[in-house]
Amino acid sequence: MNMRGQQFQKMSIRRLVLEVIFLTIAVFFALAVDEGWEDYENSEAANLALSRVLLELEGNEVLISEANEQHGLELARFQPVVELLNTQKSIPEGFDAAVNFQISIMRNTAWESAQLTDVLRYLPYEKVQKFAAVYSLQELYQNQTMQIFNYQGSVEFIGANADVQLQSAFQRLLKIYAIEQALQTAYAQFHALGNSDSK
Numbered sequence: 439m440n441m442r443g444q445q446f447q448k449m450s451i452r453r454l455v456l457e458v459i460f461l462t463i464a465v466f467f468a469l470a471v472d473e474g475w476e477d478y479e480n481s482e483a484a485n486l487a488l489s490r491v492l493l494e495l496e497g498n499e500v501l502i503s504e505a506n507e508q509h510g511l512e513l514a515r516f517q518p519v520v521e522l523l524n525t526q527k528s529i530p531e532g533f534d535a536a537v538n539f540q541i542s543i544m545r546n547t548a549w550e551s552a553q554l555t556d557v558l559r560y561l562p563y564e565k566v567q568k569f570a571a572v573y574s575l576q577e578l579y580q581n582q583t584m585q586i587f588n589y590q591g592s593v594e595f596i597g598a599n600a601d602v603q604l605q606s607a608f609q610r611l612l613k614i615y616a617i618e619q620a621l622q623t624a625y626a627q628f629h630a631l632g633n634s635d636s637k
Contacts, residue, residue, distance in 0.1 A: 484560035490548040491569060492628060498576060499625040501542035506618035508540045509611055516608045529600050537590070537607045541583050544576045572624040579617045586610045 519533055549569065552558050558566050589595050589610070595603060 480560045483557045487552040487557045494545050494548040495628050498544045502618050502621045505540040505542045509615045512538055520608050549573050
């Protein structure tokens with residue numbers, strides 16, 4: 439081969455190596471940009487889900503606060519009568535034994551949506567764990583309130599004497615009140631989470 443042909447071949451090999459290197463760099467750069475954009479979109483979706491879940495919890499907190507206040511008044515009204523019932527075995531004449539029980543329908547749409555769209559995996563584990571705990575507590579609350587509602591309409595409750603009805607309603611109301619208190623404590627944690635740590 440002549441000298442000119444060898445020079446051309448060396449230039450072609452160099453050029454080919456450079457093009458392969460530049461092409462490889464371009465592909466890696468494009469992948470990095472694509473991954474960065476995807477991370478950005480996932481982060482935005484997670485932040486949106488976080489803000490919606492926090493708004494949902496604020497609405498549920500209002501419901502629980504109102505119910506807790508009402509149930510606290512009912513417990514205060516029933517407490518002396520239950521204590522008297524334990525000593526005298528009878529309800530005072532004229533006492534209205536009907537329980538003013540408030541049922542709160544808690545929302546969980548934002549939480550369910552966040553789970554279904556899988557954006558929770560882009561939030562820190564500790565946040566997701568706190569959300570799961572409060573939504574589980576809300577579910578327990580819903581189940582307990584429905585049990586009370588169903589029990590008060592049951593033949594067993596209606597057929598019982600007034601003393602048994604009163605004590606049963608009081609014990610169930612105590613349980614609901616305790617769950618409401620626990621929920622209010624959990625909601626307070628989310629105020630701090632929403633105000634200082636929503637990033």
